[in-house]
Amino acid sequence: MSVHTSDSEFWLFGYGSLIWKPPPHFDRRIPGYVTGYVRRFWQSSQDHRGTPEAPGRVVTLIERSFWETLDDHHTSESDKVWGTAYRIQADKVAEVREYLDIREINGYTIHYTPFFPSDGSDHISTLVYIGTPDNDQFMGPQDPQKLAEHIYRSVGPSGPNMDYLLSLEVALGGLSSESGDEHIKDLANRVRMIERADSDKSHTTDQAIDHKLKRIGSTDEQEETEK
Template sequence: MEDETSGLWLFGYGSLIWKPPPHFDRRVPGYINRYVRRFWQASEDHRGTPQAPGRVVTLIDHDHWKSLSDPHANAPERVWGAAYHIPPARTQEVKEYLDIREINGYSIQYTPFYPAESVRQSDGSLPEKFSCLVYIGLPENPQFVGPQDLDALAAHILKSVGPSGENKEYLYMLEMALETLSPESVDEHVSDLAGRCRELERARGPEERDEERKHVGEGLTRVRSTEEQEEVE
């Protein structure tokens, strides 16, 4: 956890991997255990609207996930992402910034974080593990949608857009960001959905794609800075 002398460690497993929180002074790739990352959280405030919610990632406890009927039947017990250190002088400010974003179903938890071995070898100051704050959309929250047909989920992501941008951008950026963390950090669920979205895009004719672009962002205020607003996961 955080205190006045050590600051705050925050774990990002979604958009925070490529869009860091404000005022961080250190970024460490690594993973947490016993969770599964899935596009099972509705987004009414960032990648969709209340009338047409998009889909973003959340974490599901691995034991609970095993009780569900997931079309992606396999998942490692490690979820890769990035931990960010917020210095003590900025901890309260950043926590308030993040807490404002604790809407649309996300809740604060703390979990052990394990830095990537390559990072620990190059930086002897890092412990084997340390506690990180993480925002999770728990299954009991109203925005949790649970397992979905993969083709239907990809089609939904492809058509969704919100104040923070197109839902497909979130998916594609997450896929690319995960590839940079570690040889072990590729997420099959994310990569498969991205592949399905690209296939659907290729199957669309030019007229259909042009018509879709005309409507992207209609009636929305595009957020242009993570200082203004951004996802917390």
């Protein structure tokens, strides 16, 4: 029997920074995947990895059936989008649900999707925030090199856009032997090449990025709810 999101048990799926920056008040964290979607850096970020004047880019999920109608430079052979499901403590569900509903802005809306744990156990119904193609922050297909250059130079209140990309690459690699994402890997490789060629760089990937799971104690401490 599968587990469902309800008023007493609330599961959240993270496919971007939530993989390494979990929500507050979770008591279970499960790696796994959803199907029927493609993950892309096609969402504009004016609030975390960019500014209104110079938006960065963060990931969103695209329904695979819609994505197949688009002219994308990156292929996606796998039907699995890997990430992490979090179960929120029962006595904190109302607080976290209200917090997420308020904080999740900049084009993202609430959806529900089956999540399949990596250990093969029964699927879970999870809430997920998605920037759908009809929101005004959705950018659509972009040339990979231009996108990598945009990510490289973008900075927002939560830090450099490239840190988000490189942290996501590392976080995905730690979930499973099959959890890598070619779209993410290609962009990360392009950003590293841009940085090596940039003799006037002011930010370097030689600076260690802390990829450890960052548990926080309250909604007030949450830096970002990026997906």
